[in-house]
Amino acid sequence: MNGTLAIQAQDLTRTFGSFTAVDHITLEVHGGEIFGFLGANGAGKTTAMRMFTGLLAPSSGTAQVAGHDVYTESEAIKRSIGYMSQRFSLYEDLTSRENIRLYGGIYGLASKEIRSRTEQMLARLGMEDAADLAVRSLPLGWRQKLSFSVALLHRPQIVFLDEPTGGVDPITRRQFWEMIYQAAAGGTTVLVTTHYMDEAEYCDRISIMVAGRIGAMGTPSELKQQYGAETMDEVFVRLVRPTNGGGAA
Amino acid sequence: MNALRGLLKKEWRHILRDRRTLAVIVLMPVIQVILFGFAIRTDVKDIRLVIVDPTPDHVTLEIRNRLEATDVFHTVAVLPNSAGLEGLFQRGKAEEAIVFEPQFASRLGQGLPARVEVIADATEPNTGSTRQNYAMAVIRQYQRDQQTVQPGVVIATQLRMRFDPTAESSHLFVPGLVAFVLTIISALMTAISLTREKETGTMEALLVSPLRPWQIIVGKVMPYLSIGFVSVLLVILEARLVFDVPLRGSLVLLLGEGLLYILVSLSLGMLISSRTSSQRVAMMGALLGTMLPTMLLSGFIFPIESMPTVLQWISNVIPAKWFVTIVRSIMLKGTGLAYLWQETLILCAMALALLVLSTRSFHTRLE
Numbered sequence: 301m302n303g304t305l306a307i308q309a310q311d312l313t314r315t316f317g318s319f320t321a322v323d324h325i326t327l328e329v330h331g332g333e334i335f336g337f338l339g340a341n342g343a344g345k346t347t348a349m350r351m352f353t354g355l356l357a358p359s360s361g362t363a364q365v366a367g368h369d370v371y372t373e374s375e376a377i378k379r380s381i382g383y384m385s386q387r388f389s390l391y392e393d394l395t396s397r398e399n400i401r402l403y404g405g406i407y408g409l410a411s412k413e414i415r416s417r418t419e420q421m422l423a424r425l426g427m428e429d430a431a432d433l434a435v436r437s438l439p440l441g442w443r444q445k446l447s448f449s450v451a452l453l454h455r456p457q458i459v460f461l462d463e464p465t466g467g468v469d470p471i472t473r474r475q476f477w478e479m480i481y482q483a484a485a486g487g488t489t490v491l492v493t494t495h496y497m498d499e500a501e502y503c504d505r506i507s508i509m510v511a512g513r514i515g516a517m518g519t520p521s522e523l524k525q526q527y528g529a530e531t532m533d534e535v536f537v538r539l540v541r542p543t544n545g546g547g548a549a
Numbered sequence: 550m551n552a553l554r555g556l557l558k559k560e561w562r563h564i565l566r567d568r569r570t571l572a573v574i575v576l577m578p579v580i581q582v583i584l585f586g587f588a589i590r591t592d593v594k595d596i597r598l599v600i601v602d603p604t605p606d607h608v609t610l611e612i613r614n615r616l617e618a619t620d621v622f623h624t625v626a627v628l629p630n631s632a633g634l635e636g637l638f639q640r641g642k643a644e645e646a647i648v649f650e651p652q653f654a655s656r657l658g659q660g661l662p663a664r665v666e667v668i669a670d671a672t673e674p675n676t677g678s679t680r681q682n683y684a685m686a687v688i689r690q691y692q693r694d695q696q697t698v699q700p701g702v703v704i705a706t707q708l709r710m711r712f713d714p715t716a717e718s719s720h721l722f723v724p725g726l727v728a729f730v731l732t733i734i735s736a737l738m739t740a741i742s743l744t745r746e747k748e749t750g751t752m753e754a755l756l757v758s759p760l761r762p763w764q765i766i767v768g769k770v771m772p773y774l775s776i777g778f779v780s781v782l783l784v785i786l787e788a789r790l791v792f793d794v795p796l797r798g799s800l801v802l803l804l805g806e807g808l809l810y811i812l813v814s815l816s817l818g819m820l821i822s823s824r825t826s827s828q829r830v831a832m833m834g835a836l837l838g839t840m841l842p843t844m845l846l847s848g849f850i851f852p853i854e855s856m857p858t859v860l861q862w863i864s865n866v867i868p869a870k871w872f873v874t875i876v877r878s879i880m881l882k883g884t885g886l887a888y889l890w891q892e893t894l895i896l897c898a899m900a901l902a903l904l905v906l907s908t909r910s911f912h913t914r915l916e
Contacts, residue, residue, distance in 0.1 A: 383757040387750025405555030
């Protein structure tokens with residue numbers, strides 16, 4: 301996958317009535333890259349991600365995801381991507397095994413394949429003993445890791461993670477990022493939105509969205525240099541409040 | 550197909566693991582039939598009867614005796630005129646009154662019609678009409694007996710219902726109940742289960758998957774369709790066994806129409822859930838949007854004919870109205886499809902329109 305483009309967007313725009321949620325964004329995400337999508341609440345991260353995943357049609361502009369056009373080939377896109385929402389996407393009254401089985405079936409895997417991947421996944425997560433417990437009864441961190449693994453079950457080219465680490469402890473977050481690195485090392489492109497600036501540092505490249513536009517884009521070190529900042533936190537604050545705390549605040 | 554099977558299995562697991570809801574779904578119809586059945590039972594006994602007999606004679610005494618001899622009536626007062634009657638009714642002392650015309654026997658002797666007025670408290674219309682019918686039966690029997698002895702005896706009975714001039718027949722509740730139960734299970738459960746997926750975020754996961762909208766919908770709807778179907782069978786069986794409600798028409802036709810109606814309700818549930826993303830709002834929407842109209846405007850309890858024109862007009866868009874008509878005709882009259890095709894067609898049109906609308910609202914969320 302390296303070298304090819306996983307996502308390519310040109311002037312992608314989405315309006316809701318008179319409100320422009322995503323305003324002419326242009327970006328390229330390379331295969332195998334970990335691409336961070338940052339921005340304040342309501343900056344348009346989720347809307348952009350929903351357009352890439354085929355959940356929402358763009359108002360104008362063009363975009364290709366995994367080489368498929370978002371307007372006309374959303375079915376092909378859906379087969380090539382994995383998705384994990386802020387709310388984990390697992391059925392809480394089903395067991396881990398049942399959840400894996402369900403999503404395996406939905407993505408058209410053969411039963412034999414599902415069985416072998418299930419065992420592999422459970423072993424990797426160290427969750428063999430909890431496989432037949434309802435997901436509801438698992439700790440948040442486990443659920444989150446399971447959810448990520450389920451999103452990767454069908455070995456998608458690109459996986460979209462929408463604020464995957466909300467509300468988890470730092471250790472689990474660290475472990476979660478290790479899983480992200482593993483996936484990327486395996487060739488999967490990862491597009492992740494986050495609020496945590498320390499996580500931004502883990503990304504290969506990031507884009508910071510401000511009011512529907514891409515305010516800045518580049519590797520974390522490029523951005524820090526560009527804004528003369530020590531941390532990503534500072535970069536972010538300068539971008540979001542460009543006039544030194546002036547204005548309406 | 551593997552995907553769809555997985556979805557169906559998953560939905561069944563949701564249903565079967567939520568024991569409390571399952572118990573409610575299965576038991577509610579059964580309990581409702583019992584409740585409604587006994588509430589509308591018309592075994593009227595111990596009627597408090599008031600006799601108004603201005604001039605007692607052998608005929609009025611004979612009729613009075615006969616009334617008393619049935620174990621249904623219980624004479625609480627004999628009055629010389631009807632002046633005190635109103636008060637007795639108002640206070641509930643009297644449930645029924647029989648008012649003889651003065652000179653009853655002598656009018657009969659002269660070959661003139663003798664009038665007797667039967668007044669019943671019809672606060673509950675069914676009971677009221679039953680009370681009247683009992684009294685009428687006694688009087689007619691007397692008349693018939695007399696005619697063999699002395700032809701030409703004519704007792705003109707005159708009926709008057711107090712408090713509610715309409716009277717509903719008693720067997721009508723089961724058809725209405727079938728509609729009611731189906732509406733609740735289908736619309737409410739679908740609406741709730743769809744919005745639950747939205748609340749927990751799993752709906753998004755389904756929407757970004759290669760599943761087609763129709764697969765998601767079928768996967769959601771099928772389990773509730775079958776539960777609804779089982780409920781219909783239970784209710785019909787119970788009505789038959791416990792309350793002797795007849796099934797004069799075709800069972801197959803009845804079940805087919807039942808399926809059609811379930812489809813209408815399910816689509817309604819989907820439509821409701823597409824307009825909201827919280828279970829609570831969906832539940833209120835389903836309750837207000839389907840249960841109330843089904844109760845009030847379908848003719849299930851309140852006859853449509855006696856509603857104001859505007860409400861009658863509105864009742865036409867309530868699917869339950871057409872379904873109640875169909876079920877009543879099949880169960881009580883034994884009517885076949887030849888006479889019910891119009892109602893069936895209307896339900897088909899409603900099902901189609903609602904399905905298109907709800908699938909479309911599914912699509913707009915995708916696009």
